[in-house]
Amino acid sequence: MEAKVKKQRHVICMVSDFFYPNVGGVEEHIFQLSQCLLGRGHKVIVLTHVYGDRRGVRHMTNGLKVYYLPIQPFYSQSVLPTFITSIPLLRNIFVRERVTIIHGHSAFSTMAHEAMNLARAMGLKSVFTDHSLFGFADMSAIVTNNFLAISLADVNHCICVSYVGKENTVLRANVDQEKVSVIPNALDTQVFMPDPDQRPKDKINVIVMSRLQYRKGVDLQPEIIRRICSRYPQVNFIIGGDGPKRSILEEVRDEVGSDRLELLGAVPHANVHGVLVKGHIFLNTSLTEAFCIAICEAVCSGLQVVSTNVGGIPEVLPSRLILLAHPNVDSLTQILDVAIQREISGRRIDPWAMHREMRNLYTWPDVARRTEVVYDKVRGEESSADIYQRIPRYKKCGLLAGWFMMFLVTLQFLLLKICDRIWPVEDIDIAPDYPEGNAEWSYGEIDLNSRRHTNSTLVNGAPRISKLGQIRPTARRRIR
Amino acid sequence: MTEWSRVLWKKQPYPDNYVGDSFLRVSKKRREVTYGQAFYSATAVTQEICSCLILVAVFCGLSEGHMKAAGVLTFTAVLGVTGYFITRSQLRSSARDDIKLVCFYVALISCASPVVKSLTGSVATDTINACTTALLLLRIVHQDYGALVAIVNPTVSHNLGVFASVCLASRLGSDRDVFALMTLAVALFALFPGFRKYCRTKLGTTLDLFFTIVVVTVTAAGLWLYAIHLMPLLAFALVTCNGIIPALFVALQRHKQNIYGPWDEAQIEDK
Numbered sequence: 122m123e124a125k126v127k128k129q130r131h132v133i134c135m136v137s138d139f140f141y142p143n144v145g146g147v148e149e150h151i152f153q154l155s156q157c158l159l160g161r162g163h164k165v166i167v168l169t170h171v172y173g174d175r176r177g178v179r180h181m182t183n184g185l186k187v188y189y190l191p192i193q194p195f196y197s198q199s200v201l202p203t204f205i206t207s208i209p210l211l212r213n214i215f216v217r218e219r220v221t222i223i224h225g226h227s228a229f230s231t232m233a234h235e236a237m238n239l240a241r242a243m244g245l246k247s248v249f250t251d252h253s254l255f256g257f258a259d260m261s262a263i264v265t266n267n268f269l270a271i272s273l274a275d276v277n278h279c280i281c282v283s284y285v286g287k288e289n290t291v292l293r294a295n296v297d298q299e300k301v302s303v304i305p306n307a308l309d310t311q312v313f314m315p316d317p318d319q320r321p322k323d324k325i326n327v328i329v330m331s332r333l334q335y336r337k338g339v340d341l342q343p344e345i346i347r348r349i350c351s352r353y354p355q356v357n358f359i360i361g362g363d364g365p366k367r368s369i370l371e372e373v374r375d376e377v378g379s380d381r382l383e384l385l386g387a388v389p390h391a392n393v394h395g396v397l398v399k400g401h402i403f404l405n406t407s408l409t410e411a412f413c414i415a416i417c418e419a420v421c422s423g424l425q426v427v428s429t430n431v432g433g434i435p436e437v438l439p440s441r442l443i444l445l446a447h448p449n450v451d452s453l454t455q456i457l458d459v460a461i462q463r464e465i466s467g468r469r470i471d472p473w474a475m476h477r478e479m480r481n482l483y484t485w486p487d488v489a490r491r492t493e494v495v496y497d498k499v500r501g502e503e504s505s506a507d508i509y510q511r512i513p514r515y516k517k518c519g520l521l522a523g524w525f526m527m528f529l530v531t532l533q534f535l536l537l538k539i540c541d542r543i544w545p546v547e548d549i550d551i552a553p554d555y556p557e558g559n560a561e562w563s564y565g566e567i568d569l570n571s572r573r574h575t576n577s578t579l580v581n582g583a584p585r586i587s588k589l590g591q592i593r594p595t596a597r598r599r600i601r
Numbered sequence: 602m603t604e605w606s607r608v609l610w611k612k613q614p615y616p617d618n619y620v621g622d623s624f625l626r627v628s629k630k631r632r633e634v635t636y637g638q639a640f641y642s643a644t645a646v647t648q649e650i651c652s653c654l655i656l657v658a659v660f661c662g663l664s665e666g667h668m669k670a671a672g673v674l675t676f677t678a679v680l681g682v683t684g685y686f687i688t689r690s691q692l693r694s695s696a697r698d699d700i701k702l703v704c705f706y707v708a709l710i711s712c713a714s715p716v717v718k719s720l721t722g723s724v725a726t727d728t729i730n731a732c733t734t735a736l737l738l739l740r741i742v743h744q745d746y747g748a749l750v751a752i753v754n755p756t757v758s759h760n761l762g763v764f765a766s767v768c769l770a771s772r773l774g775s776d777r778d779v780f781a782l783m784t785l786a787v788a789l790f791a792l793f794p795g796f797r798k799y800c801r802t803k804l805g806t807t808l809d810l811f812f813t814i815v816v817v818t819v820t821a822a823g824l825w826l827y828a829i830h831l832m833p834l835l836a837f838a839l840v841t842c843n844g845i846i847p848a849l850f851v852a853l854q855r856h857k858q859n860i861y862g863p864w865d866e867a868q869i870e871d872k
Contacts, residue, residue, distance in 0.1 A: 254864035278618075284607050288624065289864040298624070302617035305609045340869055409865040431867045436609045448867035482610050491617055 128526065131496045132164045132219050136236040138199045139225035140169040144390070145229045146414065147252050150179075150306065157489030159183050163496075165552055166218050168211075170200050170232060182438040183190065184555025188214060192232070204238070204529055208536050209544070211239050216549045224248045228255070228265065234272040241275045242533050244506035246499040249273060250280040251290050254411045254432055266293040271522055275514045277499040280492065282306050282412040283433030295517060304491045306412045307438070307483040308421065315423030315472035316398040325356045325464050327457070328400035328424065330393065330415055331407065333364030338406030338429060339365065343373040344450045345404075349457060350377045354596055356461060361396050363387040397422040402460045408448055410434055421479040423472020425460045429453065442475060508534045630680055634854050639658035639847035641806060644813045645746040648797055650838045651791045651820040653737045653762075654831065658820070660769045663778045670781040677785045684796045687836035691799055706787060710767065714770075714779040721771040729768050747801070755794070762790035 135155055139147045155165040160183070167187040169195075179187045190210060196199035223240035225233030228251055237247040249272075256262050273279065273294040279301045281287040296402045320326060327349070331337040346358055359368060363386050374382045388396055397403070403419035405428040412433050416426045420442050428434055430445040437443075446456035463469040481487075505511075510529065515526040522565070605613060605621045662668030685699070692699070721729055743758035766786030770779045798811045817839070824831050 257867045258865075259859045283609060284621075284624070286861050288862060292860060292862075298620045299618055303609070304617055336866065338867075338869070408869070409602060409864065411864075428869065432864055433609075439608070439610050448869065494617065 128162065129497060129500060130163055131158075131493075132166075132221045132249050132499065133158060133496065134166050134215065134218065134220040134223050134236070135226065136168045136230070136233045137225060138170055138230040138232045139227055140167055140193065141181075141186075142172050143198060145314060146306070147230075149390075150252070151226055152185075153307065153309075153485045154489055154492060155185050156484045158493070159185060160486075161489060161493060163493075164218075165221070166214075168214065168232070168236060170194055176486065177538060178336060186218075186552075186555065190232075193278060199229060199231045200236065204235055205533060205536055207232075208239060208533065209234055209540050211236055212537065212540055213241070213244065213549060215245065216546055218553045219306060219551060220245060222248060222499065224250065226250045227252050228269055229253070234268075238272065240505070241511065242506055242530070242537055244503055244504050246277045246496075246502065247275075248278045248280065248495060249276050250282075251286060252282060252411060254289050255293055255410055257293070267522060271515070271518050271526055274518055274526070275511060276300075276301065276438045276506070277502055278495050280304050282497060283437065284431040286411045291345060294359050297327070302364070302491070302495055304488055304495075305483055306414050307485045307488045308414055308417050310421050310476075310480045310482075310484065313394050313397070313418050313421035313476075313479075313522045315476050317423065317472055319398040320401060323355065325353070325402065325461060326400040327356060327358045327402045327404050328361070328397060328419070329358065329404050329406070330361045330388065330396065330419075331405070333360075333366040333370065335366065336408055337364075338366070338408045338448060339369065341406045341448070341450055341453060342404075343369055345406075345454050346373050346377065348450075349461070350381050350456050352458075353461060357402060358382045359385065359396065361385040361388040361393070385422075393418065397424060400424055401464050402427060402457070403427065404453075404457060405434075406448070406453065407431060407434070412592060413437060417479065417483060420475050423475050425463065425469055427453065427457050427460050429591060441470070442478065457593075466562070473590060477526065527594075606685075607859075634851055634855070635850050636847060639850045640843055641810070642746070643843050643847050644810065645797060645801070646741070646744075646842050647839065647855075648816050649744050649746075650740050650834075650842065651700055651739065651816045652793050652836055654820050654838075655823055655833065656766060656769070656786055656789055657733075657737075658823035658828045660773075660782060661831075662823075663782060664742050664773055665827070667827055669774070670777040672779040673785055677781075677788050681788050681792065684792065688796060688799045691803070692828075707784070710783045710787070711780050714776045715785065716729075717767055717770050718773065718776055718779045719771075719784065721768065726772065728774055733765045733768045736768065740765065742789075759790055762786065766790070 133155075135151050137147060137151055139145060140151060141148055152358060155167060158165050165185060167185065169187065169189060169190045171189050176189045176191055179189065181187055190207075192200045192207060200207075215223075220240075223237050223245055225237045225247065226249075227233060233249070237249060240247045255265060257266065270293065273290075273296050277300070278294070279290055279294075281290050281294055281301055281303055282305055282499050284303055287298075290301055291298055292298060329342065331339075333339050342360075349356055350358075358381065360382065367384070370382070370384060374384060385396065397419055401424065403416065403424040403426045405413065405416050405419075405426065407413065407429055408431060410432040413428070416434065417437065418429050420438060425444070426438070426442065427444045427446060429448040431448055434443075435445060444456045444460055446452040459467075483498050511530055512527050515523045515530065517523070518526055603614065605615050605619060607621055607623050659668065659673055663670065663673065689696075740758050740761040743752060743754050744752045745755045745758070745760065762784060766783060770782045770786075773779050773782060800812050804812075821832075821835060824835055
């Protein structure tokens with residue numbers, strides 16, 4: 122489906138409390154998405170708070186400008202939600218960078234919520250990406266959900282990583298269904314190549330890679346390891362990752378011996394592929410998961426994947442590439458048994474066939490293209506900064522929260538007017554754009570010619586191999 | 602046009618914000634509670650209130666001389682032994698151990714009685730009355746009625762009850778009265794909740810309701826004879842506890858609902 126469209130250039134401002142040098146899924150998502158959007162000819166800047174002595178403005182690969190704002194983190198890397206004190210600073214940046222769209226990431230990031238709200242007050246567009254799933258039952262979830270509902274009452278569009286995530290966000294934050302797009306996460310398929318020579322011929326290695334914590338189902342693993350180890354002398358386990366549940370696995374290691382169960386500790390993301398190719402089977406025991414990129418990386422590296430059937434996992438892979446089990450020891454052991462039998466009898470799918478299927482499934486250029494569709498859509502939407510239009514949107518938040526937000530929005534409006542008087546928009550210097558000629562690197566996404574003539578057709582789909590040879594991922598991330 | 606399916610790996614000719622048919626297959630769960638159930642569950646609280654009022658009634662009877670210590674002890678012993686034989690099948694300890702425990706308690710209370718009698722001699726009666734009221738109310742709050750909430754704490758509840766009875770007993774005239782009241786308090790606060798639980802779980806609703814009526818009648822009779830001024834309190838407690846609060850609970854239950862869906866953390870099933 123190729124359409125001739127006049128491409129609009131957006132100036133996008135990614136906002137999140139979580140960005141490099143912090144490591145994690147959200148950080149990688151922002152970085153990769155920004156790079157692909159730069160490659161598609163948009164201007165992208167990133168806002169985050171200071172990280173230690175890293176403050177001020179930095180330029181990353183391809184002129185990705187990162188502002189480390191002088192706001193101190195307050196709890197688990199999020200800034201204190203003051204709502205109004207950051208207005209002058211954010212306003213200045215939005216004006217000087219001529220931002221048109223604010224894209225906030227992660228429900229936990231207070232800075233993202235503040236920036237998105239200010240964007241609406243300044244008549245800009247806001248987009249929000251939700252990366253996580255939340256229950257409804259416990260106290261902390263109730264509080265978080267209420268804040269999210271308040272924040273998303275005035276957002277142009279939301280993006281979730283899976284259909285489960287979309288349902289979750291629609292229910293939690295009371296957002297209109299049509300305003301939520303599902304755009305899955307992606308992985309760099311060029312990095313995760315199968316390498317069957319790396320794995321032992323006479324043994325079968327089962328790989329587990331996750332943070333060692335309750336949510337990842339670590340409590341299920343000891344019993345599975347005991348049962349499988351006693352049943353198959355040739356099956357060994359390799360567990361990568363670190364966390365609070367490490368001790369229960371160390372206990373099992375002492376039982377079955379360190380030659381049967383190897384604990385690697387934390388594995389930097391750059392080394393994950395090196396560990397994955399040593400194995401035949403990948404085991405994921407998560408109890409909840411919005412998308413689970415780890416199983417995609419494993420399939421892409423040619424491993425059979427055994428996973429619990431929770432959250433968004435059944436949506437991610439076609440059934441021939443994954444074996445799903447219920448989140449209990451019996452079911453997981455039984456399904457792992459099936460995978461081991463396939464491995465022994467040689468009935469498993471060829472690793473290279475798996476890789477070929479995964480290659481074009483979840484790619485960052487595709488994510489960027491779909492995100493761009495969202496940007497194009499919100500650009501066309503009405504975006505009045507008029508307080509008479511903004512205030513009624515908060516009525517659906519309920520009596521108390523609604524009135525409180527109306528008060529805050531009014532205060533925000535007044536502060537913006539004061540800022541306009543003290544620092545008039547005309548007096549704010551416009552930041553020069555990064556020289557466009559240097560942003561040639563494009564992830565194989567856009568034909569060079571199309572970048573020169575913005576009117577021409579965009580080519581999406583298969584990456585251009587010649588170009589990709591030169592690309593190495595600069596980002597590193599720890600194992601989830 | 603191909604049919605939309607709820608998967609991410611298939612390239613589908615639908616926009617990303619398409620809302621499919623299978624969207625929101627959540628289950629909204631709400632426990633339906635009838636007035637009858639709410640009323641029946643509230644009878645546990647009624648019994649607890651009654652046991653506290655019985656203690657106060659006996660105290661009034663003893664302190665004004667309308668009641669003999671021997672009578673109270675006989676009453677306690679008969680009820681205690683009857684209750685013991687009814688619940689015997691449920692107990693894990695041997696009969697020998699139980700008798701040893703009873704003897705130990707009796708000896709302990711009889712030794713402590715002279716001390717308890719003179720314990721609060723310097724304290725005003727009003728203070729003691731206020732203190733006892735507060736302690737008994739706290740006991741009712743912390744008692745275990747079968748609901749899993751943070752406020753339930755049987756140990757605290759038991760201690761509060763015994764403390765209240767010590768306060769009351771310290772105002773009595775003779776050692777024997779003190780001994781009788783303390784023995785009754787131990788029976789009411791330590792043994793009665795266990796017996797009530799046994800009734801709830803083993804004897805069935807009808808017998809339990811009958812038992813509740815017996816308790817309420819005994820309380821009402823006791824108050825009528827020895828502490829008539831507390832009758833309005835009993836009436837108020839009964840109306841609130843068995844009338845207003847269950848009705849309020851049923852009415853408010855409508856507004857409480859939990860939404861469950863595939864995003865919830867899976868529970869590890871223990872075997």
